[in-house]
Amino acid sequence: MATPSFSIILSLLLIIGVGISQSEARAFFVFGDSLVDSGNNNYLATTARADSPPYGIDYPTRRATGRFSNGYNIPDIISQQIGSSESPLPYLSPALTGQRLLVGANFASAGIGILNDTGIQFINIIRMPQQLDYFRQYQRRVSGLIGEASTQRLVNQALVLMTLGGNDFVNNYFLVPNSARSRQFSIPDYVPFLIREYRKILMNVYNLGARRVIVTGTGPLGCVPAELAQRSRNGECSPELQQAAALFNPQLMQMLQGLNRELGSNVFIAANTQQMHTNFITNPQAYGFITSKVACCGQGPYNGLGLCTPLSNLCPNRDVYAFWDPFHPSERANKIIVQQIMSGTTEYMNPMNLSTILAMDSQA
Ligand SMILES: *[C@@H]1O[C@H](CO)[C@@H](O)[C@H](O)[C@H]1NC(C)=O
Ligand SMILES: *[C@@H]1O[C@H](CO)[C@@H](O)[C@H](O)[C@H]1NC(C)=O
DSSP states (O other), X not given: OHHHHHHHHHHHHHHHHHHHHHHHTOOEEEEESTTTOSSGGGGSSOSOOOOSTTTTTTSTTOSOOSOSSSSOOHHHHHXXXXXXXXXXXXXXXXXXXXXXXXXXXXXXXXXXXXXXXXTGGGOSOOOHHHHHHHXXXXXXXXXXXXXXXXXXXXXXXXXXXXXOSHHHXXXXXXXXXXXXXXXXXXXXXXXXXXXXXXXXXXXXXXXXXXXXXXXXXXXXXXXXXXXXXXXXXXXXXXXXXXXXXXXXXXXXHHHHHHHHHHHTSOOEEEEOHHHHHHHHHHOGGGGTOSBSSSOSEEBSGGGOBSOOOTTSEEOSOGGGBSBSXXXXXXXXXXXXXXXXXXXXXXXXXXXXXXXXXXXXXXXX
């Protein structure tokens, strides 16, 4: 009798198929600033946006999407690495409905920081309390689709990426000389204040169900083309901003280790983006870049002044530039960073890299 064995094979295939689609269906949530915004600000009245050319010039559609990159950004490349069917859509995108919600969502918004008053000059951006409110709203919407218990499982099993902090220096403390914040705090006092506020945000993310959260530090803030253009006489990194990053990143890592101890679980994974960037900034040629000082798109010294616009200088080959615009890495630099996130040693990923996380969680 051919029919029963056929149906047995069929049901075996179905079981295997369901197993695969469940393990592939790990949701991905993104919170933070322009380094990880995939287009939320397109829907807002703000000047912090990347929705006109030449942004997106190397993206598959060759169109500006709101990503602050010539092509893919870090969340895109992580999505590809973890086998998602697509990069999570911006939460404000009208296309984020139905089954697509199960892939995850990107809540990030260019210009925001740990503090609510960071990026005030950008007016209408999604600050962290609002990103977390949207995450609550997201969970209510998904509950309507698949029920509360499945929604909680989806969130518990998801991967989360948090990228915050750079703007609290660049678009707050150092925004103008003698800023209100810099009169309130010295840098050695400001950093612990930021870390305490960041800790509250991370506990909120945990309380909303996140159990695997990659937290990136800042890059070497003083070395980006914008700071070289504004603060550097002969191309050396800005010492004040370098000092800020050098204090912030280790204290962030300590705070994350403390949280994990308190929670009794490695929920928070520190990504040492400072070291990842420093590698190709100090030795660009070793990574196939011709420069790490000059932005591909911009104007003025180091192409570091103002914004990247259709009128800016534009380099012909984006792959040989570490910086795409005055603040943001090129797609190729983003790929190098994600490679370290995936398989870096504990110097880069603490307590473990993403491939180890994926292997552990698939056995759980
Ligand atoms: C930021 O705003 C939220 C809610 O609007 C508030 O709960 C929080 O305390 C504020 N953070 C700071 C540092 O003022
Ligand atoms: C990171 O990932 C690689 C696999 O790509 C693994 O071989 C390596 O041991 C991991 N390193 C650490 C320190 O976890």
